[in-house]
Amino acid sequence: MRDGGRISAAIEILGDLEVRRRPVQDALKDWGLTHRFAGSKDRNAIGGLVYDVLRRRASLAAIMGAETPRALVFAAYALMWRRGLEGLVAACDPEDRHAPKAPDADEAQRLSAGMIPEEAPDHVRADLPEWLMPSFRRVFGEGVVGEGQALASRAGVDLRVNTLKATREEVLGLLEGLGAAATPWSPIGLRIAAGEGDEKAPHVVSELAYKRGLYEIQDEGSQIASLIAAAGGAKTVVDLCAGGGGKSLALAAALGPAARIHAYDNDKRRFGDILDRVARAGADSIAIVEPGAGDPLARLDGTADLVIVDAPCTGTGTWRRRPDAKWRLAPGALDMRVRQQAEVLDRAARLVRPGGRICYVTCSLLPEENEDRIAAFVGGRQDFSVADASGIWKEATGTELPDGIAVKVGGGRALRLTPRRTDTDGFFIAVLHRRG
Incomplete structure (x- = not known):
């Protein structure tokens, strides 16, 4: 395929997303199945265009004065891909029957200027959903636009x-x-x-x-969360929301064969290929605990040195990799996640022994899912305190603490990693000690 056909395909897929409101991976897969002439390089380019549009949908629409798939793809190709107006016009070759029509006069003028209007609000400049701006501004203040722009970049x-x-x-x-x-x-x-x-x-x-x-x-931020959880050692570990096992595998390597890691998830479908991953890694210290009748973890209550809670969350910190989720997230989903986080923290508290610890982790940047949950948890319990995670950083990583990532909460300090400040996905990490 030539670039004109790739542009047309991206426009078609974004139109499908508008109508059917489904995950972008599903739309890309279905397009590939019905257009088998497209090679892997073609599918990669088309997917790249679609993802880049979703990363910067709000600001691209402001530049173009329109939010149509055509306008957004034209802007992504000309501006984000640095092809310029001249390159876009060349791609829209009228002799290429798969190419879209060339930019009209208004589109050409806007692409030549390539500027977000001065009157555009911060949520547009930051490429963030407007309804979430109070939460993001509460965390980042005047730096919210820069943080949003970093969150709208590509990740390695x-x-x-x-x-x-x-x-x-x-x-x-x-x-x-x-x-x-x-x-x-x-x-x-x-x-x-x-x-x-x-x-x-x-x-x-x-x-x-x-x-x-x-x-x-595994994203570097997730690696750091695992290293901080492992700092200080542990023999009995529960990975309470193990999913595909990424953090269990990291903990198995960090803690060595003397540790026993119980990987549990309340939905066994989330385990995915965890058994293959454990075998490939040679992580013999991991035991998979399947959900079932009753409470499969009850026998471990009060025994764990470490419970890692990779809590269910909105995933706002992963928007570089999953930009379609940014525009599909709704307030009801946030409310549901907050309830689930409170429940999983309560379950973790029953598992950890006196003198042990919980490492609470989210891939979210929203305070409702992070410091608010930790403050509420320790506020209702006298047997837990928030450790100074910033003090654990150097032990875990061997590096100096980056500026601006420490978060005061509950008498201690948690950590907030962001694409702008640490060049990682967005993560929140808090360590909670249970008093002996």
Whole structure:
């Protein structure tokens, strides 16, 4: 396919999303199944255009004075992909029957200017849903636009070296040809930088090093959360919302074979391919606890040195990778997540022994899901206190604490990682000690 056909395909897929309001991955998959002539490079380019539009939908619409799929894709191709008006006009070649019509006079003028109108409100400049601006402004204040813009950028591919099988230096050598580099904060992380335009990210799961279990795909922020949870050691661990097992695998490597990690999730469908991942990693210390009749974790009540709560949340911190979720999130979903977070914290409290700890983690930037939940939890209990997670940072990472990520809550300090401040996904990390 030529670029004109790719542009038309992106316009078609975004139109489908408007009508059917479904996850973008489903729309892209269905388009590929009905257009089998499109090769992998074509599908990658089309998906890249669609995702970039969703990352910056509000600001692109302001530039174009329209929110139609055509206007948004034109703006993404000309401005985000740096093809310019001239490149867009060339792509809209009238001799290419798959290409859209060339930009009209108004579209051409707007693309040439390429400017967000001065009167555009902050939620447009930040590419954030308007209804969430009070929450984001409460966290970031005058820096909200910059934080939103960073959250609307592309993310690289982050890998966690499996130290049960290899060192970072060994895996760096194996992936040198892919452009892998050491992550700035995690001592066990690698990053392959995000490409521009239609540049394709390397297929890291096809590498023999991956098949041998030498690394896992895991955002650096998630790696840091696992390292902070593991700091201080633990023998009995419960991963209460294990899902696919990313943090269980990281904890198995960080804590070593002497620890026993009980990976549980109340919906077994979320386990996905966890058994294959555990086997590939050689993480023999992980035991999968399936949901079932009664309470499968009851036998562990009051025994855990560490309970990690990767709490269900809105996922606002992952919008670089899942930009369609940004525009589909509704207030009711936030309310539901807040209730679930309170419930899972209460369950964690019954599991942890006196003198043990809970590590509460979300991939959210919203205070309602983070410091509000921690403040409410410790406010209602005299047996838990908030540790100074910022003091654990250096022990866990070997680096100095970045500016602006410490969050005062409940007499202690939690951490908030963001794309702008740490170049990671958005994460909130709080460590709660149960008094002995």
